[in-house]
Amino acid sequence: MRQIYITGRGGPEKLQIREAADPSSAAGELRIRVRAIGINFADILARQGLYPDAPKLPCVVGYEVAGVVDAVGADQDAHWIGREVFALTRFGGYADCVVVPAAQVFAKPAALSFEQAAAVPVNYLTAWQLLVVVGALRAGETVLIHNAGGGVGLAAIDVARHVGATIYGTASAGKHAFLRERGLHAAIDYRGKDWRPELMRLSGDRGVELIIDPLGGRHWKRSYRALRHTGRLGMFGISRVTESWLIGPLRLLDVVAGLPLFNPISLMNDNRAVFGVNLGHLWHEVDKIRAWMQDVLAGIDDGWVRPHVDRAFGFEQVGEAQAYIEARRNTGKVVLTVAS
Secondary structure, three states: EEEEEOOOOOHHHEEEEEEEEOOOOOOEEEEEEEEEEOOOOOHHHHHOOOOOOOOOOOOOOOOOEEEEEEEEOOOOHHHHOOOOEEEEOOOOOOEEEEEEEEEEEEEEOOOOOOHHOOHHHHHHHHHHHHHHOOOOOOOOOOEEEEOOOOHHHHHHHHHHHHOOEEEEOOOOOOHHHHHHHHHHEEEEEEOOOHHHHHHHOOOOOEEHHHHHHHOOHHHHHHHHHHHEEEEEEEEEOHHHHOOOOOOOOOHHHHHHHOOOOOOHHHHHHOEEEEEEEHHHHHHHHHHHHHHHHHHHHHHHOOOOOOOOOEEEHHHHHHHHHHHHHHHHOOOOOEEEEEOO
16 A cells, blocks of 8 residues: 655655555454545644644554445454445545544445545534534524635535524635635635624624634634624634744744633623534544534435535645645645545
8 A cells, every 4th residue: 555654844845655565454444445535734734743643753644535445354244345435534544545443434425426525524523513513503693614715614604504504704805706605695805904893794793603713822812702692612723823933843832822811700701602623532432423424424415515625636746735725725625536
C-alpha cells in the first residue's frame, strides 16, 4: 500500500508518499481499498506542528475515507467483502488501504460517489453535533455560521435548513451567490470589515440564538457578544492560528493569549451558553456517533443532505490539495482520489 507521511513541520513539501506492506484485518476490523480521502483543516495544522492531537512525527493523518471492503477480521461477516463503504479513521486515513474498526464503517449510499461519501463523516457529524445535539437549534431560531463556505459550513447550512432555522453566514464576497443558492438567507463579507454590525442589523439588534465558530482566540469573544439572550456559542476549531505572525508552535501562544474567560456568573446573568465540539475526542462514544450518522444517512435518502465536493485531487497531488485549502480557495470539501 501507499501512505502519505508528514515527515516534519512545515509546508506541503513535508508530505511524502511511502510504500508499506498491506495491513491485515484483525478481530473487529474491516480492510478497505480506498477510493477517496477527505481532507480536513486539522490535517494541515498537524503538518504545521499546530495540532496537539496529532501522532508523533513522522506520521500519517486522515480522519475519513471511502472505498471497497476487501478483507474482514475473523469475527466479521464475509458479506462485507466487495461492499462500497465510507469510514471514520483515527488517523492513518491518508493511504490507499486502511484497516478500520467495523463500528466506524458505514455502507455507502448508492446515490453518492466515493468522493461525496468521503465528504460526509467529519463535516456532517460535526455540524449535527454543533447544531442539533448540543446547540439545540429549533425551527424559527436564527443561526450564524462562520466560515460558511467551508466543509462544515456547507454541512451546517444543510442541517439548519432541515431544522427550519433562519441562516446567516460569514464568507468572502466571491462565495456569497453560491451560499445563497445552498440556503443561506443572508451572507456577510468578513474581509476588511467587522461582520458584527451587519449581523445586528439583520437581527434587529437582538443577536442570534446560535453561532458556530471555528476561528478561535479573540474571535470567540466577538461571537459571544453577538448572541441573543438564551443564545449559544459553539466552538469547534482554531483556524486563526495559521494567521499569527509568530513562528511554528509559538502561534498557539498567540491564540491562547486571546482566549475568552467565560465567568459562570456572567453566563447566568446573560442567559447564554458556550460549548465546544471535537469529533476526534469521541472515539469512546462510537454508539452515539453511529446514531447521529443514521440521522445523516436518512437525510441523504430524503435529499436534504447534499455533500458538495469543491475539487478532487489525485493521491500524488496532496501538497497541492492542502495548499488550495490553506489559501481559502475552496467552497466545500476537498478530497484526494485513488485510482482503482
